[in-house]
Amino acid sequence: MSEPVVVVGAGPAGLMLACELAMRDVPAVLVDPHPAQRLEAPAMAINAGTLELLDQRGLADGLREGTVTFPEVRFADLPLAFDKVPGPREATHMVLQSRLEKTLIDRALELGVDLRWGTRLTGFEQAPDGSRVTAVLVSDSGEERLTCRYLVGCDGRDSLVREGAGIDYVGDDWVIVRGIVGDVAIDRADVAPEQYGLSYTPNGDQFLGAPLNPGTMRVFSAEFTTRPPEFEDGPATLEQLGAVVRRLTGTELKATEAHWLRHYSIITRNAERYREGRVFLAGDAAHVHYPYNGQGIGTAVGDAVNLGWKIAAEVHGWAPEGLLDTYHEERHAAGRMACMNIQAQLALLYPRALARYMREMLAEFLTFDDVNVFLAELVTNLGPAVPMRYEGFPEPPERDRLLGRRLPRARVKTASGEVAVAETLHGGRGVLLDLSGHTGGPDVDGWTDRVDVVRAQPVADWPATLLLRPDGCVAWHDGAGWGEDVLRAALTTWFGAATG
Ligand SMILES: Cc1cc2nc3c(=O)[nH]c(=O)nc-3n(C[C@H](O)[C@H](O)[C@H](O)COP(=O)(O)OP(=O)(O)OC[C@H]3O[C@@H](n4cnc5c(N)ncnc54)[C@H](O)[C@@H]3O)c2cc1C
Known part of the structure; x- marks a missing residue:
């Protein structure tokens, strides 16, 4: 068996990445210090972009x-007209992070990921010749030095991998969000x-109470401040939650027990680089921001799906030169857009009195469909598009709606029946x-070991032929004024040289 890829951290980014590697027969070791799946995962909502990526893997x-x-x-908090986004697209769903993680854990185990709970990365070293990385892993059985081809830090905001790789986490703290999140036992009749x-x-x-079942409520508070948080992140008590609920809603919380409760605080940061040699960053380790609109998991899963097939291409020896560097280029830009739009949202929310005129102005801007669609796609991780340009060929039209994005949800009719594009x-x-x-349409002779051909009936308003990367991103289509010569360039750019 070849040297594995070590993925550090079994949150959404690490789990998804381990699955993306294992499904392509790349041995993946996934480590996390928790003794088993954690219950205390804060997210409640997953957006269109996340669901589409999950849908592409069933x-x-x-x-x-x-x-x-x-x-x-x-x-x-200003409503966007999501129905104006060319679609159909997924809706944002209320899915607890623990449920998403359970789905991914099951899938990872099914695919043969070597998932090691109770195991922490304590350090790593890149070989001076750049040929491998040695990860130092500590568990109850002691210390192990594991040689791997690549090391990916999906180890969250306080990432040891990022620190060890000497990568700056860049951002500012002009506004910090802090609060309490958790699940409490409360009789429905007692909820004000x-x-x-x-x-x-x-x-x-803000305060949010969401019933999870008749006796349990998810609670979430968010208070904006320009001062450093009063509490360190860590366990919170029912009394502390009660004081927050009183302050934010003017009511008494009659919860009888805390299943789990944590203080959290959120800053905004984007790592300077997502790659250092054979070490990569993904998820919160690469970027962190207030998780508006499900963008926390959206960007984390987006990183994993972007990186997985590129690492696999290197491992299997067909990656074109520079493919792995496109991870930083594409995902750093996505991280930057996430941090930017969220800082802008915070500026429009706090302090509310000062933001009033900007809010009124933006509400006017949102009546322009282009502005509305741009923001709706951005905050649901349907955008921004990945630039698709091929050297020596004309640039695609600027307003192309398909290149660099996933296709909308649609079913196509093939000779053997109907199938969803995903x-x-x-x-x-x-x-x-x-x-x-x-x-008699175009073919992929020379790339059939890496690219499938699906022939189906025409779809209204779609080009006749499209090339999709393994992450679903449209890399070429014949409606962009591009012919089969550009198709060959696109195949070479993303899938390497033709064989045979
Ligand atoms: C209050 C709150 C509410 C949120 N709500 C939402 C929401 O509704 N929707 C949404 O999309 N996002 C939400 N988010 C954000 C979302 O939870 C994160 O963006 C997401 O968990 C990031 O996933 P990740 O895999 O990058 O990192 P994490 O989920 O932080 O996972 C990192 C993992 O790395 C492990 N680890 C750390 N150090 C090491 C080490 N040295 N060795 C091995 N393993 C290590 C940790 O144990 C952890 O399991 C919310 C966040 C907060 C704080």
């Missing part, structure tokens, strides 16, 4: 079941109306989607 159906969808997408759903104080501070990506390979309706 993981979304189970998560959609029995959940509620959020009727609106908001920017700084002010404690249900999302409420705001005149200052813009399903064509379940194998994790590239796909040439030939919707010309005849058999």
Whole structure:
């Protein structure tokens, strides 16, 4: 067996990445100091971008079941017209992070990921010749030095991998969000109306109470401040929560027990580099921001899906030169856009009195469809598009709606029946989607070991042929004024040289 890839941290980023590697027969060792799956995972909502990525691997159906969808997408609490985003697209779903992580853990085990709970990375070293990395792993059985091809830090905001690689975490703290999150036992009859759903104080501070089942409520408070947080992140008490609820809603919380409660504080940071030699960063280790609109998990899973196939291409020896560097180029830009839009949302929320005129102004801007669609796609991780340019060929039209994005949810009719476009990506390979309706369309001779061809009936308003990368990103289509010569360039750029 070849040397594994060590993935540090079994949160959404690490779990998804380990699955992306293992599905392509890349041995993955996933380590996390928790003795088993953690219960204390704070997120409640996953957005369109996350669900689409999961759908491409056959993981979304189970998560959609029995959940509620959020009727609106908001920017700084101003409603966006999500139905104007060309679609159909997924809605934001209320899915607890623990449920998402359980789905990914099950999948990882099924795929043969070597998942080691109770194991912490305490250090690592890159070989001077750049050929490998040695990870130092500590568990109850002692210390192990494991040689690996790549090391990926998915170890969250306080990432040891980022620190060890000497990568700066860049950002500013002009506003900090702090609060308490957790699950409490409370009789439904004891919940005050002010404690249900999302409420705001005149200052813009927030409290959310969401029933998880008849006796349990998820609680979440967010208070904006320009001062460093009063509490360090860590366990919180029912008394502390009671004081917060009183301050934010003016009501008494009648919870009888805390299943788990934590203080949290949020800063905004984007790592300077997402790669240092054979070491990569993904998820909160690479970027952290207030998790508005499900962008926390959206960006984390987005990183994992972008990186997984590129590492696999290197391991299997077909990666074109520079492919792994495109991870930083594409995902650092996505991290920057996430930090930027969230800082802008915070500026529109706090302090509320000062933000009033900017809010009124933005509400006017949102009546322009282009502005509305741009923001709706950005905050749901449907955007920004990855630039697709091929040297020596004309640039695609600026307003191309397909290049560098995933296709909307659609089903296509093939000779053997109807299939969702997302399903064509379940194998994790590239796909040439030939919707010309005849058999003589372009082919991928020379790349058939890396790219599948799916021939189907035409779809209204879509080009006749599209090339999808393994992460679902449209890399080429023949409606961009590009012919088969550019298709060959796109295949070489993303899948390496033709064989045979
Ligand atoms: C209060 C709150 C509410 C949120 N709500 C939402 C929401 O509704 N929707 C949303 O999308 N996002 C939300 N988020 C953000 C979301 O939780 C994070 O963005 C997401 O968990 C990031 O995933 P990750 O895998 O990058 O890191 P993490 O989830 O932080 O996981 C990192 C893992 O690394 C492990 N680790 C750390 N150090 C080491 C080490 N040395 N060795 C081995 N393992 C290590 C940790 O044990 C941990 O399991 C919320 C965040 C907070 C604080």
